[in-house]
Amino acid sequence: MIEIKSLSKAFRLTKQHRRELGKSFKDKKTIQAVNDISFTCKPGQIFGLIGPNGAGKTTTLRMVATMLKPTKGSIIVCGYDTVHHNQQVRKQIGFMTGQTALYDRLTPNEMVQYMAELHGMNKEKFLKRREKLFDILDMHDFSNRRIARLSTGMKQKTSIARTIIHDPEVMVFDEPTSGLDVMSSRAIMNLIRSCKDDGKTVLFSTHRMGEINQVCDDLAIIYKGKLFFNGSLEQFKSEMTQPTFEDEFVFRVEEN
Amino acid sequence: MKIWIIFKKELKDILRDRRTIMMMIIFPLLIAPAIITGVSKVQMMQMKKAQEKKLKLHFIGKEYAPNLFQEFVSSERVVMIPRIQKDSIQHYIQEEFIDAVIEVSSHYSLALGQNRKASIKLYYKGSDSMGITRKRVEQIVERRERIIISERMEKLNLDLDIVDAFEVERIDVSSSQEKIGKAAGGFLPYIFIIFGFMGAMYPGLDLGAGEKERGTLETILSSPASRFDIVMGKFLVVLTAAITTSFIAIGGLYLAVQQFPDIPVEILQVIQDVLSLKVFLMIVGLVVPVSAFFSAIILSLSIYAKSFKEAQSIVAPLNIIIIFPAIIGTIPGIELNHITALIPVLNVSLAAKDVVAGIVDPILMAEVYGSLFLLAGLSIWFCVNRFNREETIFRN
Numbered sequence: 001m002i003e004i005k006s007l008s009k010a011f012r013l014t015k016q017h018r019r020e021l022g023k024s025f026k027d028k029k030t031i032q033a034v035n036d037i038s039f040t041c042k043p044g045q046i047f048g049l050i051g052p053n054g055a056g057k058t059t060t061l062r063m064v065a066t067m068l069k070p071t072k073g074s075i076i077v078c079g080y081d082t083v084h085h086n087q088q089v090r091k092q093i094g095f096m097t098g099q100t101a102l103y104d105r106l107t108p109n110e111m112v113q114y115m116a117e118l119h120g121m122n123k124e125k126f127l128k129r130r131e132k133l134f135d136i137l138d139m140h141d142f143s144n145r146r147i148a149r150l151s152t153g154m155k156q157k158t159s160i161a162r163t164i165i166h167d168p169e170v171m172v173f174d175e176p177t178s179g180l181d182v183m184s185s186r187a188i189m190n191l192i193r194s195c196k197d198d199g200k201t202v203l204f205s206t207h208r209m210g211e212i213n214q215v216c217d218d219l220a221i222i223y224k225g226k227l228f229f230n231g232s233l234e235q236f237k238s239e240m241t242q243p244t245f246e247d248e249f250v251f252r253v254e255e256n
Numbered sequence: 257m258k259i260w261i262i263f264k265k266e267l268k269d270i271l272r273d274r275r276t277i278m279m280m281i282i283f284p285l286l287i288a289p290a291i292i293t294g295v296s297k298v299q300m301m302q303m304k305k306a307q308e309k310k311l312k313l314h315f316i317g318k319e320y321a322p323n324l325f326q327e328f329v330s331s332e333r334v335v336m337i338p339r340i341q342k343d344s345i346q347h348y349i350q351e352e353f354i355d356a357v358i359e360v361s362s363h364y365s366l367a368l369g370q371n372r373k374a375s376i377k378l379y380y381k382g383s384d385s386m387g388i389t390r391k392r393v394e395q396i397v398e399r400r401e402r403i404i405i406s407e408r409m410e411k412l413n414l415d416l417d418i419v420d421a422f423e424v425e426r427i428d429v430s431s432s433q434e435k436i437g438k439a440a441g442g443f444l445p446y447i448f449i450i451f452g453f454m455g456a457m458y459p460g461l462d463l464g465a466g467e468k469e470r471g472t473l474e475t476i477l478s479s480p481a482s483r484f485d486i487v488m489g490k491f492l493v494v495l496t497a498a499i500t501t502s503f504i505a506i507g508g509l510y511l512a513v514q515q516f517p518d519i520p521v522e523i524l525q526v527i528q529d530v531l532s533l534k535v536f537l538m539i540v541g542l543v544v545p546v547s548a549f550f551s552a553i554i555l556s557l558s559i560y561a562k563s564f565k566e567a568q569s570i571v572a573p574l575n576i577i578i579i580f581p582a583i584i585g586t587i588p589g590i591e592l593n594h595i596t597a598l599i600p601v602l603n604v605s606l607a608a609k610d611v612v613a614g615i616v617d618p619i620l621m622a623e624v625y626g627s628l629f630l631l632a633g634l635s636i637w638f639c640v641n642r643f644n645r646e647e648t649i650f651r652n
Contacts, residue, residue, distance in 0.1 A: 067478065103470075110265075114265050
């Protein structure tokens with residue numbers, strides 16, 4: 001379960017930032033990346049956070065994963081506050097982004113073991129879990145090869161294995177399919193579905209409306225740091241005034 | 257505490273990088289011996305060449321100083337070049353057609369006859385062959401001078417010994433270890449300061465900016481490891497690399513020194529004495545905090561940088577800042593005192609010189625160790641602090 005209440009995040013602007021952002025930011029000291037948003041992601045459901053680039057999706061997800069601290073509001077993950085019990089929160093989370101890379105000089109085996117050790121898994125549990133994941137993902141053939149020498153598909157599988165090796169309660173995916181080909185994207189979408197089947201809480205950000213339609217139960221639309229839709233996919237569909245998801249999304253963004 | 261897990265992984269990671277191995281092991285192991293043997297071999301060859309070379313000399317005014325001219329003619333490895341235009345001699349020496357010109361005037365014999373000093377002009381190229389040409393010519397002139405002086409003394413019925421009023425007997429009470437320590441001791445800290453920095457540089461850049469650039473930082477930040485654990489794990493790897501590089505460089509130097517066939521037994525004995533456990537531990541005591549200081553600073557800057565390239569351009573100029581006090585420490589006469597003991601890097605250089613020489617002032621050493629550990633602690637705190645700042649971690 002992830003409960004986000006009145007969450008805000010402001011970043012301090014440096015002189016260089018102010019110069020780059022133009023006249024309207026000349027006298028501003030901060031920029032509001034996320035502005036008073038609230039939503040809840042329930043176990044066994046997939047929550048989609050959709051918005052264009054720069055809308056505040058990554059900032060929100062990084063706050064959920066405790067990498068950034070909120071300026072206002074709170075995030076509770078499986079009963080733990082992300083500010084006061086950040087280590088407990090990270091134990092519950094599997095975090096994966098489209099940009100997250102692996103350590104090229106390690107092997108998939110070592111990479112997965114490293115993450116398991118950081119999560120404090122005992123050896124027996126780790127070995128069992130690794131065996132299971134390597135079976136499902138068909139990774140045994142390349143598990144001792146350096147990651148730098150693997151194909152994109154093999155790397156993707158390794159990335160999945162390292163994200164879920166500790167069997168987290170909550171999965172956070174930040175634009176996980178960006179830059180991937182159809183096959184790799186499909187593997188990720190399958191992973192997201194299987195997380196739901198296992199009863200996990202899934203928070204998933206994307207700017208592709210089609211992906212939301214494929215897997216999400218609930219969704220929120222974020223633009224310029226603010227939410228202007230938060231509800232179930234069914235509710236969104238019933239309120240649609242445009243012929244397609246994409247048209248509806250663009251219409252709502254432009255309206256705001 | 258996940259420090260150990262992170263340390264193990266990061267160490268494995270950097271040791272699988274060929275560039276790190278080159279910088280950490282191969283380069284320091286070979287560079288000191290290569291520089292020492294290379295420079296001394298070239299120097300010795302040049303000196304030998306200059307000593308054995310046939311000097312091409314021209315003598316102006318041989319009719320006024322036939323004895324002196326004869327002294328040159330009869331000297332070994334000297335060729336007298338006849339007939340050169342007087343106004344071209346400087347040009348000829350510049351262009352190395354001839355090595356030197358000796359000029360005596362018509363007053364030469366008159367001055368000698370009156371027991372006065374006769375002037376001799378010597379034209380030579382001072383920038384050439386470490387002054388050996390000038391020395392060789394002056395030796396020939398001195399030979400003639402000694403004959404003239406002894407003739408004068410004889411005429412005056414005086415003993416040649418009365419020319420010298422004093423005979424100074426020099427008794428050096430410094431131990432041979434002190435002499436070597438003062439002379440060569442400056443070189444040792446210079447080696448471990450430079451190599452300590454170099455050893456820390458590549459892993460430091462790789463584990464901070466490199467990790468950011470490759471996009472693996474989020475992976476580790478989303479794990480249960482605390483920021484403190486992450487930064488300490490990384491810091492300890494950089495420190496290990498710095499210390500290893502320093503000691504490999506010193507080891508390489510030691511091996512290189514032993515390869516020299518001409519080293520007298522006494523000097524080898526002093527080197528053995530210097531390498532006692534006590535000296536070794538005191539040197540380790542200097543290397544560890546100074547390496548910790550370098551490692552923490554490099555890692556802080558590396559974490560701040562957006563990319564590996566930016567980190568390189570920030571860290572590279574530090575080389576000069578580090579080398580400068582290290583060089584000052586090698587200058588004779590600059591000693592460890594209550595002020596220099598507190599100047600980072602310079603204090604290491606001076607303290608190591610004293611440790612090697614075997615003259616250790618406990619109060620000054622305590623000041624050096626104290627200031628170094630304080631500085632190392634502060635720089636580690638600064639590094640952890642940087643890593644905790646969102647603006648640093650997600651600067652891009």
